Amino acid sequence: MFTRLYIHIPFCQKKCPYCAFFSQEHTAESLSEYAGLLCTEMNLVAQNSASQHKLDSIYFGGGTPSLMNSRQLARLIEQAEQLFGLAAQAEITLEANPGTVDYHKLADFRRAGINRLSVGVQSFDDQMLATLGRIHTAQEAKKSFAAARQANFNNIGIDLINSLPGQTREMWQTDLEQALQLAPEHISVYGLTIEDDTRFAEQYTEGSMLLPDEDLSAEMFEAADDRLGSHGYEHYEIANYARPGFRSHHNSGYWHRDGYLGVGTGAHSYLRDTGYGTRFSNVANFDTYAQTLCKGKLPRIDISDLTREDAMAEYMFLGLRMSDGIVIKSFEKEFGMQLNDVYGQALDVLKFQQLLTTDPAAVRLTRRGMLLSNQVFRHFLP
Numbered sequence: 001m002f003t004r005l006y007i008h009i010p011f012c013q014k015k016c017p018y019c020a021f022f023s024q025e026h027t028a029e030s031l032s033e034y035a036g037l038l039c040t041e042m043n044l045v046a047q048n049s050a051s052q053h054k055l056d057s058i059y060f061g062g063g064t065p066s067l068m069n070s071r072q073l074a075r076l077i078e079q080a081e082q083l084f085g086l087a088a089q090a091e092i093t094l095e096a097n098p099g100t101v102d103y104h105k106l107a108d109f110r111r112a113g114i115n116r117l118s119v120g121v122q123s124f125d126d127q128m129l130a131t132l133g134r135i136h137t138a139q140e141a142k143k144s145f146a147a148a149r150q151a152n153f154n155n156i157g158i159d160l161i162n163s164l165p166g167q168t169r170e171m172w173q174t175d176l177e178q179a180l181q182l183a184p185e186h187i188s189v190y191g192l193t194i195e196d197d198t199r200f201a202e203q204y205t206e207g208s209m210l211l212p213d214e215d216l217s218a219e220m221f222e223a224a225d226d227r228l229g230s231h232g233y234e235h236y237e238i239a240n241y242a243r244p245g246f247r248s249h250h251n252s253g254y255w256h257r258d259g260y261l262g263v264g265t266g267a268h269s270y271l272r273d274t275g276y277g278t279r280f281s282n283v284a285n286f287d288t289y290a291q292t293l294c295k296g297k298l299p300r301i302d303i304s305d306l307t308r309e310d311a312m313a314e315y316m317f318l319g320l321r322m323s324d325g326i327v328i329k330s331f332e333k334e335f336g337m338q339l340n341d342v343y344g345q346a347l348d349v350l351k352f353q354q355l356l357t358t359d360p361a362a363v364r365l366t367r368r369g370m371l372l373s374n375q376v377f378r379h380f381l382p
């Protein structure tokens with residue numbers, strides 16, 4: 001069972017040197033062929049699914065979903081609605097790269113049913129954007145944002161990245177101020193990580209002088225928390241800030257362990273049909289994906305049924321990502337065990353290290369815990 005649908009669009013105009021996501025170049029034909037394959041995949045899922053709850057959210061992620069045209073997006077939304085049902089107030093998000101959209105395209109997206117945009121601004125500094133290999137300037141990103149407002153989008157998120165090569169504290173503060181001037185409903189803030197098998201991994205080896213050190217990265221995290229918090233943004237998840245009422249429903253579903261179906265090459269899914277649910281991914285190769293679907297089969301790999309221990313660990317490290325934290329009663333209802341009996345020792349250590357706080361109702365990360373979240377999550381691995 002799933003109530004959320006993720007649609008992966010694996011095409012980009014140009015590969016960014018820091019990005020480890022599966023993406024490839026495209027033509028108008030490959031986009032159109034791919035849209036058809038996504039419909040085939042959804043059809044096959046529907047044929048093989050038991051009863052289904054209506055979808056609460058659809059998320060077009062990538063890659064660069066804004067390379068699709070509005071007819072393709074409308075067709076995919078219609079298909080999803082026909083096959084699975086769509087709640088009246090469903091959130092339908094599209095990730096948009098500022099280098100690929102203008103007012104007319106955005107207005108068409110809005111008419112096609114997209115009601116939330118996630119704009120990949122990344123930085124308002126042209127030098128940083130060039131370092132990141134982005135296809136747009138800061139001015140173009142601002143223009144795209146204004147065009148989205150004009151196209152009647154009243155729920156817009158922007159993504160920013162900090163801890164960039166050569167970035168100073170002052171440069172990051174300027175980025176935050178520029179973000180606040182746009183007044184988006186949602187802001188995601190990621191610290192750059194150097195991923196294996198990327199051009200950045202070759203360019204910036206560990207300890208590179210150009211990369212901000214841990215202290216400066218921590219200061220950037222805290223500056224975002226302070227500045228965005230003082231402007232009414234709730235820091236509701238480690239990397240996400242929202243105006244009240246504008247949290248990402250789709251992404252919140254991941255952290256709450258709602259069932260979701262991912263379609264497209266390399267997409268991940270978590271279905272909650274039996275036991276503690278099943279996770280799997282789709283093959284991350286366009287040709288294999290297409291050939292498998294053409295044979296009437298789903299291109300799923302790495303299928304794993306979660307044990308209770310797996311599910312409890314996920315519950316902890318996904319739930320702790322959110323500022324609401326883990327509601328102790330909910331954990332006990334789901335697993336039939338006392339939280340303290342399972343994780344009492346880990347919780348004591350983390351409380352002592354001031355990475356976590358507990359009260360009778362909930363367990364939450366402290367700000368320091370959010371900053372050092374990977375260190376915290378290791379304590380809950382099965």
Ligand code: SF4
Pocket residue numbers: 011012013014015016019020021023062063064097
């Ligand atoms: S546009 Fe996004 S998905 Fe595509 S290469 Fe750049 S960062 Fe990766």
